Amino acid sequence: MKKLIDIQNLVKQFDDQVVLNNINLYINENEFITLLGPSGCGKTTLLRLIGGFETLDEGKILFEDKNIADIPAHKRPINTVFQKYALFPHLNVYQNIAFGLKMKKMPKETIEQEVLKALEMVKLKGYESRNIKTLSGGQQQRVAIARALVNKPKVLLLDEPLAALDLKLRQDMQYELKEMQRALGITFIFVTHDQEEALTMSDTVVVMNEGHILQIGTPIDIYNEPKNRFVASFIGESNILPATMIKDYKVNILNTEYTCVDHGFGEQTPVEVVIRPEDIELKPAQGGIEGLVTDVIFKGVHYEIIVMVGTIEFIIHSTLSQTVGTQVSITFEPEAIHVMRR
Amino acid sequence: MSEKLTLRLSRVGTILLVIFTYSIIYLPIVIIAFLSFNASSRDQIWTGFSFVWYREILNNPRLLEAIQNTLLIAVLATLISTVLGTLFAIGIHGLSRKQRLKIMVLNNIPVVNPDIVTGISLLLVFSLLPLSFGFQTMLLAHIFFCIPFVVLSVLPKLKTLDPNLYDAAIDLGASRFKALWLVIIPSIKVGILAGSLIAFTMSIDDFVISYFTFGDGFQNVSIWIYSRLGRRTFSPSVYAYNTLVVFVTIVVLSLFNLFGKKQKSIKGEKI
Amino acid sequence: MKKLRALSFPYVMWMSLTIVLPMALILLVAFSDLNIFRLGSFTFTLEGFSVLRSPVITTAIRNSFRFAFIVTALCFLIGYPVAYLLARSTSRHKTLFVTFLILPVWSNMLLRIVAWERLFFPNSILNMFGISLNLIGTDLAIIIGMISMYLPFMIFPIYSVLDKMDQALIEAAIDLGASRVKTFFKVTLPLSFGGVVSGVIMTMLPAMTAFALPARLSGGRTLLIGNIIEDYFMRTANFNAGSIVSLVMMVLMIVLYLWILRFDKEGETLI
Numbered sequence: 001m002k003k004l005i006d007i008q009n010l011v012k013q014f015d016d017q018v019v020l021n022n023i024n025l026y027i028n029e030n031e032f033i034t035l036l037g038p039s040g041c042g043k044t045t046l047l048r049l050i051g052g053f054e055t056l057d058e059g060k061i062l063f064e065d066k067n068i069a070d071i072p073a074h075k076r077p078i079n080t081v082f083q084k085y086a087l088f089p090h091l092n093v094y095q096n097i098a099f100g101l102k103m104k105k106m107p108k109e110t111i112e113q114e115v116l117k118a119l120e121m122v123k124l125k126g127y128e129s130r131n132i133k134t135l136s137g138g139q140q141q142r143v144a145i146a147r148a149l150v151n152k153p154k155v156l157l158l159d160e161p162l163a164a165l166d167l168k169l170r171q172d173m174q175y176e177l178k179e180m181q182r183a184l185g186i187t188f189i190f191v192t193h194d195q196e197e198a199l200t201m202s203d204t205v206v207v208m209n210e211g212h213i214l215q216i217g218t219p220i221d222i223y224n225e226p227k228n229r230f231v232a233s234f235i236g237e238s239n240i241l242p243a244t245m246i247k248d249y250k251v252n253i254l255n256t257e258y259t260c261v262d263h264g265f266g267e268q269t270p271v272e273v274v275i276r277p278e279d280i281e282l283k284p285a286q287g288g289i290e291g292l293v294t295d296v297i298f299k300g301v302h303y304e305i306i307v308m309v310g311t312i313e314f315i316i317h318s319t320l321s322q323t324v325g326t327q328v329s330i331t332f333e334p335e336a337i338h339v340m341r342r
Numbered sequence: 343m344s345e346k347l348t349l350r351l352s353r354v355g356t357i358l359l360v361i362f363t364y365s366i367i368y369l370p371i372v373i374i375a376f377l378s379f380n381a382s383s384r385d386q387i388w389t390g391f392s393f394v395w396y397r398e399i400l401n402n403p404r405l406l407e408a409i410q411n412t413l414l415i416a417v418l419a420t421l422i423s424t425v426l427g428t429l430f431a432i433g434i435h436g437l438s439r440k441q442r443l444k445i446m447v448l449n450n451i452p453v454v455n456p457d458i459v460t461g462i463s464l465l466l467v468f469s470l471l472p473l474s475f476g477f478q479t480m481l482l483a484h485i486f487f488c489i490p491f492v493v494l495s496v497l498p499k500l501k502t503l504d505p506n507l508y509d510a511a512i513d514l515g516a517s518r519f520k521a522l523w524l525v526i527i528p529s530i531k532v533g534i535l536a537g538s539l540i541a542f543t544m545s546i547d548d549f550v551i552s553y554f555t556f557g558d559g560f561q562n563v564s565i566w567i568y569s570r571l572g573r574r575t576f577s578p579s580v581y582a583y584n585t586l587v588v589f590v591t592i593v594v595l596s597l598f599n600l601f602g603k604k605q606k607s608i609k610g611e612k613i
Numbered sequence: 614m615k616k617l618r619a620l621s622f623p624y625v626m627w628m629s630l631t632i633v634l635p636m637a638l639i640l641l642v643a644f645s646d647l648n649i650f651r652l653g654s655f656t657f658t659l660e661g662f663s664v665l666r667s668p669v670i671t672t673a674i675r676n677s678f679r680f681a682f683i684v685t686a687l688c689f690l691i692g693y694p695v696a697y698l699l700a701r702s703t704s705r706h707k708t709l710f711v712t713f714l715i716l717p718v719w720s721n722m723l724l725r726i727v728a729w730e731r732l733f734f735p736n737s738i739l740n741m742f743g744i745s746l747n748l749i750g751t752d753l754a755i756i757i758g759m760i761s762m763y764l765p766f767m768i769f770p771i772y773s774v775l776d777k778m779d780q781a782l783i784e785a786a787i788d789l790g791a792s793r794v795k796t797f798f799k800v801t802l803p804l805s806f807g808g809v810v811s812g813v814i815m816t817m818l819p820a821m822t823a824f825a826l827p828a829r830l831s832g833g834r835t836l837l838i839g840n841i842i843e844d845y846f847m848r849t850a851n852f853n854a855g856s857i858v859s860l861v862m863m864v865l866m867i868v869l870y871l872w873i874l875r876f877d878k879e880g881e882t883l884i
Contacts, residue, residue: 053784074787074796086781090803099799100789151789349793356694363695363768364713366761370728371720376738377731386736426624433620443878445621448628450880454814454870456822458839459862462846462855463635466642469649486631489624494880508617522617543715549723549825554846567723568825584724591719599709 001028003065004154004187005050010059012045019045021211023059027155027189032181034190036198037208038234043191044083046208047157050189051080074103079148080157084164085140087132093119093143094128100151118146121180138169149180155187162197174201195235199223207231223276228340232274239277239314243339245269251339254309256288262339272340277317279336282307285327293322371588378581385578395582402579408566409583411477415552415562416545419484424538426485427492432526434493435500446497449490460487461554468555475557483555484545491544492537499533546587639863643856664854665861670841674861677838680752681821684759685767688816689809691760692767696808697801699768700775711772714765722762723825729758730829754830759820766815770882774808775801807876811883814869822862838862 005027012020020042027033035043048054050061052073060067068076079100087096097118101111119125122142132140141161148156158177162170178201181188192198198205199219207215207222207230215227226232232240243253248263253273265271282293282305291309298321305316307328314330322328377385381392399405434445452460464486468479504510507529511521527534549564556565563580570576641647647655664670699710717725731737733748748754782804786796824839838858845855877883 051784051788053787072787073784074790074792078788080785080788082781082785084779084781086779086785088782088785088800088804090800090806099786099791103790103795147785147789352694356698359691359694360698363691363764366757367714367717367764369732370725370761371717373728373732373738374720374724377728385731386734386738386740388738388741429620430624432617433622433624434618436615436618437621445625445628446879447874448625448632450883451632451870453880453883454818454873455866456818456862458822458824458842459859459866462842462859463639464631465846466638466649466852467631467635470638470652489627494883497879498881518616543718547718547720547722549721564721564723567721567727571723571727571829580721580724584721588716588720591716595712595716596709599712 001031003027004029004031004063006062006065007046007050008059008062010046010049010061011057012042012049012054013057019211020049023213025206025213025216027187030185030187031203032178032188032190032201033204033206034192034198034202035206035208036192036195036234038193040210041208042211043193043208044159047080047159047189047191050155051078051157052076077154078157079151079153079155080159081141081144081148081161083159083161085144085161087140087143087147089132091132092128093124093130093132093135096132096143097147097150099147104151114150115146118150121149122146137164138173141165141173145177145180149184149186153186155189156181158188158190160191160193162192162194170197177201199235207234209234225338226274226340229272232338232340237277237315237317239275239280241273241275241312242342243271243273245271245339251337253337254289254312258337259334260337260339261334262337265339265341270342272342274338274340275332275336277304277315278302279332280314280316280318281331282316282318282320282322282328283331284329286329289330290327291330293324293326293328296322296324374581375585375588377578378585380578383578395578396586398577398579399582402577404561404575405563405566405577405579405583408561408563411560412546412562412564415477415481415484416542418481419488419545420538420542423485423488423492423541424534427489427537427541428496428527428530428534430489431493431496431500432522435497449493452487452490453494457548457550458554461551464551465554475555476560477558479555479557480552480560480562483551484548487548487551488541488544491540492534495537495540496530496533499530503529636863639856639859642852643860646853649852661853661857664857669836670858673836673838673841676827676835677821680755680759680827680837681817684756684763684820685813685817687756687760688764688767689813692764692812693771693809696768696771696775700772700778714768717765725762726758726826726829729754729761733830749830749832750834751831752835755827755835758826758830759823762823762826763816763819766819767812770811770815771805771808774805774882778804808882810873810876814873815883818866818869821865 003026007023007025010020010023011018023046035046037043045054049056052068052071056069060069062068063071063076088099091099094115097115098111101114106114115128116125119127122145124139124142124146127135127139127143132143135143141164144161162173165173174197177188190198190201199222202219205217205219205222206213209230215222215231217225222231223235226235226238229240232238241253243251245251245262245265245267246257247267248265249260251258251260251262251271251273260273289309291307291314293305294308295306297304299317302317302319303321305318305322307314307316307330309330316330378395379391379393380388381394382389399409434442434449437445464479464483468475468482473479473482503526507525508521511525512518516524547564548562549568552562552564553568556562561569563583567576567580638649642649643661644659645655645657646661699707702710704710730749732739733746733754735745735747735749737746739746748757778801782800783796786800787793791799821837822839822842823837824843827835827837828840838861841858842855842862845851845858873882
């Protein structure tokens with residue numbers, strides 16, 4: 001794969017407040033990359049820097065090995081789908097989509113062909129002369145996507161584009177966006193605070209918090225091997241426990257010694273371990289970590305079971321129910337233990 | 343011409359226009375202030391700095407009366423039009439969109455209508471009614487043109503309210519009056535305040551509509567000025583009065599501005 | 614809140630009395646020989662309309678349109694860039710700048726006219742600096758005076774539309790490859806058209822109907838429609854002829870108002 005965008009030592013401040021601190025990140029051609037993090041983590045600012053709507057304070061952004069600092073936003077081969085779509089209310093669907101091509105002074109016939117193709121792609125054929133205000137949220141979303149894609153950008157920036165849609169529509173659009181990205185071979189940079197969305201759609205997920213990049217990896221990496229407590233708790237529900245690494249492949253969790261697959265932490269090092277709720281199996285009390293079932297909630301596909309071990313709360317996802325008040329043992333495989341530095 | 347040059351030129355041009363705008367708007371006010379400190383009673387010559395015209399306000403009974411009348415009408419018209427305008431706006435908000443738009447067409451006529459047309463309209467209506475021209479006709483006229491401004495500033499605030507707010511208050515046992523007074527009014531108070539401020543401003547500055555509805559020796563400051571323009575009874579004391587009003591306004595608005603800024607910086611954070 | 618709609622009913626009655634009735638009255642008085650002070654039998658007649666052929670009145674109408682057009686055009690050319698700069702300003706004192714545009718309204722309009730008059734006289738306070746403007750009676754005097762009075766009315770509606778405009782729309786245009794200049798003409802300007810229409814009307818109608826301003830600044834030499842209307846209603850008490858002339862203004866007002874309604878159904882750009 002070829003590097004398309006390379007961000008080096010980027011720093012951005014607003015009124016002396018550092019919102020992006022020493023960001024290093026590269027983005028490949030034809031990649032679906034997601035910037036994931038809570039609101040205020042700097043992900044939207046990073047996207048706006050790439051789009052050219054903000055200027056950076058330190059570092060540089062290379063686009064195909066060229067510094068893009070001097071290229072104004074309207075000349076970058078990058079288009080954006082804005083958060084609330086930013087469709088022009090004084091133009092109809094056709095005119096909105098044709099806007100970018102008109103700016104490039106394309107011939108009228110080409111514009112018409114391209115716009116119709118784009119409309120077909122987003123399944124809005126026949127909506128050409130509709131007023132923007134008469135469209136539903138989902139339809140406006142599609143127009144916004146068509147308006148950006150019709151310009152055949154090398155990179156499409158999407159700023160929480162699905163946030164305003166309801167659940168069902170959101171899931172449909174996730175699938176469709178992924179399909180479009182595959183079919184068109186364009187790099188998508190997607191910003192969201194929804195971890196599920198990030199995991200479902202992306203090739204690469206970038207987890208951010210407070211202006212820093214915490215982890216970059218495939219969705220599977222991020223989910224199974226979070227680098228620290230923040231990533232672990234932000235990506236899905238998890239049990240995060242204090243533990244001690246005795247030596248390589250041996251970890252002490254709540255006074256019980258376990259074999260694990262992690263190594264290289266040194267000896268007798270305090271660490272934290274993550275165990276995903278679905279990786280825990282409950283057995284009748286038999287020693288090891290024992291606790292009391294305090295709550296059982298039916299969640300449709302599985303039961304969510306809360307077990308209290310002393311003051312520590314375990315969340316377990318299981319297809320088997322338990323009776324509240326029973327004493328159980330908490331068991332898991334060595335592969336289920338993920339050790340992180342404290 | 344390159345785009346950068348065009349942008350720079352247009353920026354310089356715009357800044358010149360801003361300077362021009364504030365100058366042409368403020369020049370007459372500065373001149374009035376200047377003349378209010380002039381020791382001479384003739385506006386053509388500067389004979390020295392003096393507060394004599396400020397003292398003269400108290401010694402000119404007709405002017406003093408006109409000032410009192412102006413303030414009396416402004417305060418009464420503001421109070422009455424704020425109360426009525428707020429209630430009307432709440433009523434209009436409850437209507438269907440179609441009916442609301444129809445009422446708003448009527449509501450906005452006095453806002454758009456040239457003052458002189460409003461003036462003669464009221465002159466005609468008041469001539470039909472058993473009203474003698476004077477305090478009451480001028481007050482009614484001022485209430486008339488203030489209400490639409492109150493409605494216009496209250497209505498947008500009502501639109502931002504949760505539609506269930508009133509019902510929630512009723513549900514919790516509030517009477518209809520209490521639901522209005524304790525829930526609706528406090529949530530739209532910014533709009534009510536803005537509306538009353540506009541009403542007061544419109545009333546205190548009005549000349550044309552007052553001119554067509556005054557009578558029976560009841561004068562406000564504008565009528566006092568108009569009837570004395572170019573005559574010996576015109577006294578520079580009125581410059582002093584005007585300068586005082588402008589001074590108080592500057593102080594009040596600047597304080598408002600400083601006070602309002604604190605609230606903004608809190609919600610202004612967005613990354 | 615739907616239950617509160619009854620609060621709007623008295624307003625409809627009030628407006629019928631103060632807006633609809635007078636319009637009907639002006640029509641009636643214009644098309645008949647009715648004497649409003651001595652109600653009795655009357656006959657419909659179009660005879661009164663011959664006043665519109667008198668050269669004094671045709672000149673006044675022509676003057677009104679001419680000054681209104683020149684002043685509105687100049688106010689737009691000055692006011693739009695100023696409103697744009699204010700709306701785009703990121704200064705912490707932005708609201709203060711805007712507030713200071715409203716402030717002059719607190720200064721009496723007649724006195725501001727007087728201040729210009731005093732400056733334009735050959736013998737003025739400016740003689741101190743060796744300057745004598747001597748503009749009284751010129752068109753320029755009226756134009757400067759009108760711009761000084763009405764420029765804020767042009768700036769405000771445009772400013773409020775530009776200030777509320779979604780910044781993302783500008784960014785979207787740039788994102789799609791439009792330069793700053795193109796973004797302005799393709800997106801910003803068309804989207805602010807509603808504010809421009811309100812601004813144009815809020816400037817044009819007062820300019821067209823002014824009477825105190827042209828009377829003072831032309832030394833009584835230049836008559837506008839307002840002067841004719843004032844004369845008929847306040848001096849010669851010829852309501853029938855006055856109504857006929859007012860009718861011209863009313864029709865124009867209604868046409869312009871319908872134009873505003875196309876962009877702004879609820880009058881949100883009016884304050």
